Amino acid sequence: MKLRWDTAVGVLLVAVFVTGLGTTDGFASRDNLAFAFNDIAEVALMALPMTLLVVAGQVDLSVASMLGLSSALTGELWDQGWAFETIVPLVLLVGVAGGLLNGWLVTRVGLPSLAVTIGTLALYRGLASVVLGSNAITDFPETYAKWAVDTTTVPGTFLTYPVALFIVLALVAAVVLHSTRLGRSLFAIGAQEDAAYFAGIRVKRIKLLLFVVAGLVSAFAGVVFTLRYGSARADNGQGFEMLVIAAVLLGGVDFDGGKGTLFGAVAGVLLIGVLKNLLTLNDVANEVQVIVTGLLLVASVLAPRMIATVSAWRQRRAAAPTS
Amino acid sequence: MTVTVDKPAPAPDTERSARSLVDAVFRAREISIAGALVLLVLFTWVAEPRFLNDQGVKDLALNAAILVLLAVGQSVVVITRNIDLSVGSVVGLSAFACGKFVSGTDHGVLTVLLLGVVVGGACGLVSGSLVSFGRVPALVVTLGMLYIIQGLDYWWAQGEQINAADVPQPVLDLGSGSVLGIPYLPLISATVLAGTAYFLRTYRSGRELYAIGSSPEAARLAGVPIRRRVLGAYLFSGAVSGFAGALWLARFGTVVADNAHGWELTVVSAVVVGGVAIVGGTGTVWGAALGALLLTTIGSALAVLKVDSFWADAIAGALLLAAISVDRIVNVRMTRALRKRSAR
Amino acid sequence: GGTTKKDTDNSGPAKSDAKADPDAPLKKGLKLAFLPKQINNPYLKILDTSGIGAAREFGGKGKEVGPSDASASSQVSYINTLVQQRQDAILIAANDPNAVCGPLKQAMKKNIKVVAYDSDTAPACRQVFINQAGSEEIGRSQVKHLAKQLDYKGEIAILSATQNATNQNTWIGFMKDELKKPAYKNMKLVKTVYGDDDDQKSFQETQGLLKAYPGLKGIISPTTVGIAAAARYISDSSYKGKVVLNGLGTPNQMRKYVKDGTVEQFALWDPRKLGYLGSYAAAALASGQITGAEGEKFKAGKLGEYTIGKQGEVILGPPTVFDKSNIDKYHF
Amino acid sequence: MSQTVPVLALKGVNKSFGAVRALRDVSLELLAGEAHALAGENGAGKSTLIKALAGVHRPDSGEVLLDGRPVVFHGPADARDVGIAVIYQEPTLFPDLSIAENIFMGRQPRRPLRRIDHKAVRAQVAGLMARLGVDLDPDRPARGLSIADQQIVEIAKALSFDARVLIMDEPTAALTGSETARLFSVVEALRAEGAAVLFISHRLEEIFELCQRVTTLRDGRWVASEPLAGLTQDDLVRRMVGRDLEELYPKQRTRVGETALSVRRLTREGVFRDVSFDVRRGEIVALAGLVGAGRSEVAQAVFGVDRADAGEVRVGGTVLRPGSPTAAMDAGLALVPEDRRQRGLVMEMSIERNIGLTGLDRLGRAGMVKRALERGRASDWAVRLRLKYGSLGDHVAVLSGGNQQKVVLAKWLATDPAVLIVDEPTRGIDVGTKAEVHRLLSSLAADGLAVLMISSDLPEVLGMADRVLVMHEGRMVAEIPRAEATEESVMAAATGLGAKGRAA
Ligand SMILES: Nc1ncnc2c1ncn2[C@@H]1O[C@H](COP(=O)(O)OP(=O)(O)OP(=O)(O)O)[C@@H](O)[C@H]1O
Ligand SMILES: Nc1ncnc2c1ncn2[C@@H]1O[C@H](COP(=O)(O)OP(=O)(O)OP(=O)(O)O)[C@@H](O)[C@H]1O
Ligand SMILES: [Mg+2]
Ligand SMILES: [Mg+2]
DSSP, X not given: OOOOHHHHHHHHHHHHHHHHHHHXXXXXXXXXXXXXXXXXXXXXXXXXXXXXXXXXXXXXXXXXXXXXXXXXXXXXXXXXXXOHHXXXXXHHHHHHHHHHHHHHHHHTSOOOHXXXXXXXXXXXXXXXXXXXXXXXXXXXXXXXXXTTSTTSBOTTSSOXXXXXXXXXXXHHHHHHHHHBHHHHHHHHHHHOHHHHHHTTOOHHHHHHHHHHHHHHHHHHHHHHHHHHHTOBOTTTTTTHHHHHHHHHHHTTOOTTSSOOOHHHHHHHHHHHHHHHHHHHHTTOOHHHHHXXXXXXXXXXXXXXHHHHHHHHHHHHHHHGGGO | OOOOOOOOOXXXXXXXXXXXXXXXXXXXXXXXXXXXHHHHHHHHHHHOGGGGSHHHHHHHHHHHHHHHHHHHHHHHHHHTTOOOTTHHHXXXXXXXXXXXXXXXXXXXXXXXXXXXXXXXXXXXXXXXXHHHTSOOOHHHHHHHHHHHHHHHHHHHHTTOXXXXXXXXXXXXXXXXXEETTEEHXXXXXHHHHHHHHHHHHHSHHHHHHHHHHHOHHHHXXXXXXXXXXXXXXXXXXXXXXXXXXXXXXXXXXXXXXXXXXTHHHHHHXXXXXXXXXXXXXXXXXXXXXXXXXXXXXHHHHHHHTTOOHHHHHHHHHHHHHHHHHHHHHHHHHHHHHHHHHTOO | OOOOGGGOXXXXXXXXXXXXXXXXXXXXXXXXXXXXXXXTOHHHHHHHHHHHHHHHHTTOEEEEOOOSSOOHHHHHHHHHHHHHTTOSEEEEOOSSTTTTHHHHHHHHHTTOEEEEESSOOOGGGXXXXXXXXXXXXXXXXXHHHHHHHHTTOEEEEEEESOTTOHHHHHHHHHHHHHHTSGGGTTEXXXXXXXXXXXXXXXXXXXXXXXXXXXXXXXXXXXXXXHHHHHHHHHHHSTTTTTSEEEEBOOHHHHXXXXXXXXXXXXXXXXXXXXHHHHHHHHHHHHTTSOOSOTTOEEEOGGGOEEEOOGGGEEEOOOOEEEETTTGGGOOO | OTXXXXXXXXXXXXXXXXXXXXXXXXXXXXXXXXXXXXXXXTXXXXXXXXXXXXXXXXXXXXXXXXXXXXXXXXXXXXXXXXTEEEEOSSOOOOTTSBHHHHHXXXXXXXXXXXXXXXXXXXXXXXXXXXXXXXXXXXXXXXXXXXXXXXXXXXXHHHHTSOOSEEEEESTTTTXXXXXXXXXXXXXXXXXXXXXXXXXXXXXXXXXXXXXXXXEEEETTEEEEEEESTTOOHHHHHHHHHSSOOOOSSOOOOOOOOSEEEEEEEEEETTTEEEEEEEEETTOEEXXXXXXXXXXXXXXXXXXXXXXXXXXXXXXXXXEOOTTOHHHHHHTTEEEEOSOIXXXXXXXXXXXXXXXXXXXXXXXXXXXXXXHXXXXXXXXXXXXXXXXXXXOTTSBGGGSOHHHHHHHHHHHHHTTOOSEEEEESTTTTOOHHHHHHHHHHHHHHHHTTOEEEEEOSOHHHHHHHOSEEEEEETTEEEEEEEGGGOOHHHHHHXXXXXXXXXXOO
């Protein structure tokens, strides 16, 4: 039986969860779970388009900066007295524009996405601080803020609204990736772009679309983040890009493209979230948590490798006497 | 059954002009970056002459010295189609380790530098072994190492700070002193840079690094000891980062656990701006060093031009994008020109 | 139409229905949690260690938890955890006065006492704020000191921590106000830069300042990381002796620069006392001695009695000015 | 001569990849001064065998003998160091490095202090190029070399050290007559100097021309080792296939219908110019020319993967939007590209997904993909093309070269095209399959498909085409009807000597 890494992460997630239930006071409480999942909502949301991108052999390092820009814009416009109902669509539009710029540079100018998005990582974060400077805007309307915080849950569950939204979007993303034309094309582009192009797949258009979706989702995550903390700042979500990528890679999505499952990526995000919550509850120092994250990442690539090596070795040993 | 007919050879002069064009394309990146750098410096200098006074030049060189070192180390790894995201953490760990080691003692400069190299080399060895022997993707492993080393560093430091007052004077002098008016740090970086460049061009193992990055499969079939070379590249990158950590201590005197936190992306930016292809196989350390110099100079220039610091990031990002886009467009144009010219 | 800023009304300071019982004894076995801006901040480390020591004095248990990056969002997850762990009091040095507000209010609802120290939260989100010194006094006195050193003329600049640090911004506000007075008509604040409490960033910001403003005569850096970095740069550059540096720093960090003449003087309160005071304030709150209302008094161990001021503020006392003559008496 | 100890030999070698047993108890002896052929169908295990000889694969059991003594190669470097030069089936170049560096990687001549002697490298490469009679600039990067030029660099690499054993896996698949002849004369010379040669080719006439002995493999098993003298091509085919071969060029007569593809004044600066031609339904039109004449580029521009600078392409009367393969496919065009590893297939993807890739819109509704339909399409075509595979879920990378080519064909035939452009459709395909492919093309044409076939295999061109178009240096120089097409007439046009037939 071949053990797939994404399954392994799923099993690990369940194991950690069960351990938490058994050993840690307060872990299983409705409040805590609502909080723990809500706490990674933005990272989780951004992990969805990131998974699609990485499968297609691309990466977007600018997602967290776009989150920051969106947060800063939301804050500044709100402060200037705009209506929240106008701000949100506008900010989402900015997300689309940012995605277009990334996608345009990658598909039209022909630059590698890693290089492009390192650039826009600085650019979007910079624009965020141009927009908002050192200010922090705080007085967001309760009517909207309540949808983002962990104290409001979907009736009858411990799911907060951002988490519920994530679940819906994750299902959509899973269907797209694994059972649609687009999904098949993504795998082909990621594994062998030339061959995909020669097979009539609209490689550039699809890549552009992915970056736009990533921009859009990141901008939306920016709004959620702003409402959740009730604070719009230029440095919101700084460094989240690494966390998003770590989660996706942890779920067994291959950075070289062409391989991976959405289930794995989601399991990766949740594992990081649950583990963080559990360790913090047990007063495990932050630096140890950082180390654990690192070890998990290394294990995520090393373990499948070792399993394969061991099973190949066993097979060879089993085959040897017959010849 | 086969028919023997000679293929007509193309006229030699078109071939030669095609060749020089090829050369030009490959050198275009270094030239365009050097050009951008000169323009930037001139512009800033005209706007604010103090930018290039004694202190100004010294500051520019000192600021770039450490990033140049890191970019040199990183390029060697990137050339082999790998990446080392743990550099920032390694610098942090090494700087703190060196600080802790010298604090309140009178250890000599050489001992400190050696310690830095050893600490960094050890980190490089771990990353390198995982990548080369574990045959796992470099990005994931080094991202993991970034976290692991950083965590260890924090865990060790527990919020402790090493102050300049505790660091022996000779070590601090290394960071601020100079010979013949040239500060030590840039001198050291330039030496490492030149040595690495020479090695990459004139030694088999250096060329093999390019071969691995250009096509790992072909390298395997050509009998290149891939694992050993990749391990070597990481070891070098780690050792250089560790060395940079020791220099960091010398330059800033004050060290905490999170020095150089988040520098990995800056270093990778410098390397990419400098024309080392992220997919390996091409680029030079000279280019990477120019890239590093350009990035730090942008920062210094913006400050001197009194550009609001809020704008600094945005402008740096935009310039980075402009640099790689222009380079790419020029490259494509020249390739097309090459195609039309070399029409057989 | 739509929801705009005008429709919202942010509520005032934290109200408390509970009655204070000044004679209640300090409870035993209180669980106090210190949540610094970032666990690797050396200055806050001193503070927290001393606070945890104080807790031991009155039979409580203190611990320090926190993120490794100084961002508001990472503090929030710690607050939640502390609530789940049912701590008796949370002491927080806020990275952002508002982002931590929601969770802190949740905590107070669950009868967990909240004390802000070093850097305040919005007043509604904590019961007591332990202020190092009166913000006004810190702000104004730094301008006064520098002005005296500069003979009341020349361009000056400020090197601050992060752009959102509450305490920094309050102080800077008072500095600007002080500078409006006619006595300083020959002095000009040309620029405020932010070193993000990052040594290297502060170092380069100083360098940029000096290059961009050739006429610069003085720098105030009201943050310990900033002043040390600035001193380090100036001591090795041609600006040494030409630019006056003043601000807030720890004696250990600054000793070298005071001795080599880069810096004449700087100020700071004793962070150990600050942590100690915070610890006692939290215990007093948790034991019901005080509720955070103006005018209430409590005893802070060997520091003696303190009174709660306006908006729940408790002031530690005036900062100490360090210079060549006294610096060797202090080691922190 | 045959009594001497073999220079290099395999004895009882077994090699499996997972469930696939690529070699079973295979033995082989290479003698000094002798050219030894290795024959077998696609997937018979030829490439695997030479990889075992070259130290790329370690045999699961059995041994490799060097001068009669068992050796273990831990990697290609070990084999190289004892004087074994290998040209692999797929060119293995470093695209970013110069031709000179490609040839000498890891073996550069050195100056004192172990520094590379760049001047000596260049000089030696120039010598090699002269010996091969080609004109390639040693300093240009390998990227962008045509497949033929890449193969030449591989050959130069193998020649660059005085090998005792020269192993060549289908070196001529991408070469035209002149280059092949040049290669053979070089190999002859080496053999005369006492080198042992192992040669693989699916072109049987080449085997007879070059080699003295032949070893045949079938399904990973050793069938025979024997002298070629006295053997006929049919004998050899019978050994390989295990049965008698049907006709190699089963050309059916078809009714030629209306114009399906019409290309007018197509130009791409620096590559080809002013190319015009028509292909009608039911017709197989061959596009012949020397390597580098620009045939593949024309095909790519027609299909839209390259953008033409001028000219137009009509399929079934409608003008194609330039630069859009999707539009070309919608109009009923299909292109089987020449570089199957880069462009024809997604190597890391399963067989069924590769075949499904060209028809994603037909595998379900509303953008969805039904796995059952995907698998059905794949298994359908796998049967029709007699694909040899383990499971349709296997990566195409594990298939033998010929079987990979079948997957590319399947993927395009499954789109049910009106015009099929095939670029070197039988390159690297064994004789049996070749006949199958030809029959397939023939019957498709008979059903009304318009076929444009680019081929460097002259017998194939002559055997299959209704009309032969000939390109020379980027221009269409001749159009020769089947009746007049002979080796001489086509080659004359291709080399630019007195264009026969009417100019197109
Ligand atoms: N790396 C591999 N992993 C799995 N199977 C492999 C691998 N390499 C070869 N095979 C299988 O081994 C068998 C022999 O393949 P090989 O490439 O040796 O054939 P070949 O005789 O060279 O064919 P061709 O004439 O098409 O090149 C095939 O069934 C192939 O699918
Ligand atoms: N992948 C490629 N990248 C860049 N240039 C190429 C590529 N393939 C071919 N060329 C160049 O384009 C020109 C035309 O080559 P093309 O492949 O069209 O010729 P061809 O007649 O089809 O020959 P072949 O038999 O090699 O397919 C040649 O000069 C060749 O070097
Ligand atoms: Mg083969
Ligand atoms: Mg071709």
